Amino acid sequence: MKKNKIIFFDIDHTIYDPHHKSIPKTTIEAFKKLSARQDTIIAIATGRAFYMLDIIEALQPYIDAYITINGQIVVADGTTIHDEPLSKATIKTVKDVFNKYQLTFGYIGKSTQAINRINHGIVRLFEEASMPLPEHNPQFEKKHTVYQMWAFGDDETFAKMQAELPHLQLVPWLSDGFDVVLDSRSKKDGIIKLLAYYDIPLQNSYCFGDGDNDREMLELVPNSIAMGNAKESIRKKAKHITEAIHEDGVYLALKRIGLIQ
Secondary structure: OOOOEEEEEOOEOOOEEOOOOEOOHHHHHHHHHHHHHOOEEEEEEOOOOHHHOHHHHHHHHHOOEEEEHHHOEEEEOOEEEEEOOOOHHHHHHHHHHHHHOOOOEEEEEOOOEEEOOOOHHHHHHHHHOOOOOOEEOOOHHHOOOEEEEEEEOOHHHHHHHHHHOOOEEEEEOOOOEEEEEEOOOOHHHHHHHHHHHHOOOHHHEEEEEOOHHHHHHHHHOOEEEEOOOOOHHHHOOOOEEOOOHHHOHHHHHHHHOOOOO
8 A cells, every 4th residue: 555644743842751751652552553554654853863762762663754853864764865964164154153152062963963061060951851962072073974053052142143143044942052954954844855755745744743943844734733832833833733742642633633543
């Protein structure tokens, strides 16, 4: 049977609960049921890199495709169909600005990540986010390909960085920091590539998300669903709103739209 539907899932606060460091049992059950349909592609759309996906190990047997690092690397059925790192010039520009403001910042590579400084507070933040602690390497870009950069910072810092880096896309986290990616790339672009790869029309696509880096995805996909724990500005971008992650939001929405029983 040709698979003629595709559904995209954000990870953090959508299918993985960082507060409880777990996947809701109903979400695991929903993935099993989706996979059993045999007409639906299950895809991940995340800001995380592949080496940060151990937290969804229980779901990986059911996943067909991945959009990672906010669209910088896209993989379908084990084949990489898009791979676009940052240029050396872009990395230097971002690094110079971050150093100018003495920010704590990091690099996302294909198989590892690095940070320019580490202290006890940094270790705690990564533990709370269920993220692997980066290696301490301020010169990471000299020997590694870089796909994304990020920095810790408050709202005032974020506004300053937007002014300093107007040609790049800055995506705020839920708190305390932001990602820096190419202005031409997002989860939306990864979705377009996967639709073409699988020859699935846009109207047969679905997505779940909750954060700022889901904004374009929720606007693009006709059957978009925002989690109840998303902030109001993100919920407004979706066609539907479901319950929060800890209230079985994914499972209940999939039942309502008829994709699972």
